[in-house]
Amino acid sequence: MTIEATNEYLEKIRQKRLRNEEKISQLGLTRFVTPEKTTRRKKKQRSISSSKVEPKVQEPRRSPRVSNKPVNHMMLDYDSTIVSKLEVSDVKSKAEEKRNQKKIRSRPRKFNLGEQISPKERSVFESIDCDEWVKDMEYYFSKLQGNSVSNVQRVMCTVRKLVSGEGVRHPQTQTYFLRNKAIHLGFDFREMLDEATEWVYENGGDRGNGWLIEHPVKKLLLYQQARVANNNRAFSE
Numbered sequence: 001m002t003i004e005a006t007n008e009y010l011e012k013i014r015q016k017r018l019r020n021e022e023k024i025s026q027l028g029l030t031r032f033v034t035p036e037k038t039t040r041r042k043k044k045q046r047s048i049s050s051s052k053v054e055p056k057v058q059e060p061r062r063s064p065r066v067s068n069k070p071v072n073h074m075m076l077d078y079d080s081t082i083v084s085k086l087e088v089s090d091v092k093s094k095a096e097e098k099r100n101q102k103k104i105r106s107r108p109r110k111f112n113l114g115e116q117i118s119p120k121e122r123s124v125f126e127s128i129d130c131d132e133w134v135k136d137m138e139y140y141f142s143k144l145q146g147n148s149v150s151n152v153q154r155v156m157c158t159v160r161k162l163v164s165g166e167g168v169r170h171p172q173t174q175t176y177f178l179r180n181k182a183i184h185l186g187f188d189f190r191e192m193l194d195e196a197t198e199w200v201y202e203n204g205g206d207r208g209n210g211w212l213i214e215h216p217v218k219k220l221l222l223y224q225q226a227r228v229a230n231n232n233r234a235f236s237e
Helices: 002-026 078-106 119-123 130-144 149-164 189-202 214-229
Strands: none
Touching: 130 149, 130 214, 149 214, 189 214
């Protein structure tokens, strides 16, 4: 059915074209109609001069197998293999020694902050209210010692974490120093400073160069010594 319908349509088109041609010839218009000439342009072939063409020079292969050269074999006897093993072990031992030296160098030294306060002198500070001596400590370093505002703020932020029992969190290992153990002014800050230094070293160091925990504890010790020298009186009075 599709083929017959298509043929009928084409036949109608053909008949219409014939009637149009007949009408044009009757009107004498055939001389104005010129058949279209379809001409294709020939592609111009580029002439390649022999002077521009350079032959590719193949580089010599370095591989003895590809260049068909004999391979130089080096035979190792028993003694030479022992020597090579000894050299490798010697290199490994030197590398381990360097790593151990770096670890020793990177370990921070313990602070030397003068004479240790006696337990009797520290026991006097245990009854002092935490809010009272924390505010007095901030006054001492900001007003009397002339520390910068940023210095005092960073120190007191860590001190308040230790006083509240929150503890100080290490940013790399997420472990805490003195978690759930609130401090007071009667603490042995000299021993606490050594413990803080060891804690920082065991957790990969302090990228803040001491501001994580060591500087604030050092400030606590300095303030404690200053209160002893001031006969346990507050500096803000």
